[in-house]
Amino acid sequence: MSTKTICIASGKGGVGKTTLSINLAMALAESGQRVLYFDADMGLANAQIGLGAESILNIGHVLNHLVSLPEIVLKTPHGIDLIAGASGLAELANLNQVDTSNIISQFSSLPDEYDVLIVDCAAGISQSVLSFLEGCQLRVVVGTSELSSIADAYGLMKVMVGDLGLSDFFFLPNMVENERQGAKLFDSMNKVVQNFLATKLNYAGSVPREMLVDSSWRKATPMVKLAPTSVMTTAIRKVAAGLMSHRGPAFSARGVQFFMERT
Ligand SMILES: Nc1ncnc2c1ncn2[C@@H]1O[C@H](COP(=O)(O)OP(=O)(O)O)[C@@H](O)[C@H]1O
Numbered sequence: 606m607s608t609k610t611i612c613i614a615s616g617k618g619g620v621g622k623t624t625l626s627i628n629l630a631m632a633l634a635e636s637g638q639r640v641l642y643f644d645a646d647m648g649l650a651n652a653q654i655g656l657g658a659e660s661i662l663n664i665g666h667v668l669n670h671l672v673s674l675p676e677i678v679l680k681t682p683h684g685i686d687l688i689a690g691a692s693g694l695a696e697l698a699n700l701n702q703v704d705t706s707n708i709i710s711q712f713s714s715l716p717d718e719y720d721v722l723i724v725d726c727a728a729g730i731s732q733s734v735l736s737f738l739e740g741c742q743l744r745v746v747v748g749t750s751e752l753s754s755i756a757d758a759y760g761l762m763k764v765m766v767g768d769l770g771l772s773d774f775f776f777l778p779n780m781v782e783n784e785r786q787g788a789k790l791f792d793s794m795n796k797v798v799q800n801f802l803a804t805k806l807n808y809a810g811s812v813p814r815e816m817l818v819d820s821s822w823r824k825a826t827p828m829v830k831l832a833p834t835s836v837m838t839t840a841i842r843k844v845a846a847g848l849m850s851h852r853g854p855a856f857s858a859r860g861v862q863f864f865m866e867r868t
């Protein structure tokens with residue numbers, strides 16, 4: 606069995622990585638996939654809030670060698686297994702390569718089998734984010750139409766192409782007005798990437814701005830459950846299907862891969 610590994614990253618913070626990760630995880634779980642969610646934002650971990658779970662142990666305890674990774678896997682009420690992130694620990698926000706590789710390789714020792722792993726990253730281009738991007742088969746850069754988000758998304762993609770040698774990744778526009786505006790944002794980003802980075806972005810759709818997202822966070826109930834027929838949920842399902850049907854690139858030659866020893 607092999608696990609499809611999906612890394613969700615962004616240049617700028619607050620563009621919706623966690624909101625989309627949670628709802629993609631839910632959409633996949635509802636379609637019968639066994640999903641593991643890794644909250645890899647070591648600075649501002651909040652996936653457990655959105656997933657309605659409370660964890661005493663988190664990745665910080667693993668990094669401090671107090672427990673091993675399998676011991677912190679949490680069953681959430683929505684049927685997704687969660688590896689909780691550590692919040693507010695500045696030293697964890699900037700992990701070195703040894704620690705990051707160590708975490709990634711520990712995934713191979715998890716007892717349960719998963720169809721999908723979602724890695725919800727911190728924003729930006731820290732060492733750990735780059736290692737997590739390298740360690741996954743599918744990479745998704747989330748961005749909005751805000752100018753600073755566009756600039757920072759491009760900055761991240763530039764590092765992904767130039768420093769990591771990656772060429773096969775998605776750009777996922779979030780908080781768009783409608784599908785057309787999402788496609789337009791994708792196209793303009795894709796043009797810049799083709800012109801300056803000599804590669805093409807993958808498209809899996811976009812996600813609209815939706816008023817209910819705030820209350821879905823407050824109620825700890827993902828949008829896919831709270832509003833199963835909403836435009837946003839429909840868009841999320843489409844993105845999930847698009848990601849799953851993508852024939853991910855072969856493992857990159859560099860870096861440690863999630864679940865490498867299992868494939
Ligand atoms: N599609 C959306 N529509 C409306 N609000 C959204 C949407 N996606 C995210 N948000 C809101 O944007 C803010 C940042 O989202 P979050 O998922 O925490 O971003 P990130 O993980 O990238 O920092 C949150 O307040 C969230 O409710």
Ligand SMILES: [Mg+2]
Nearest residue numbers: 622623646726
């Ligand atoms: Mg987040």
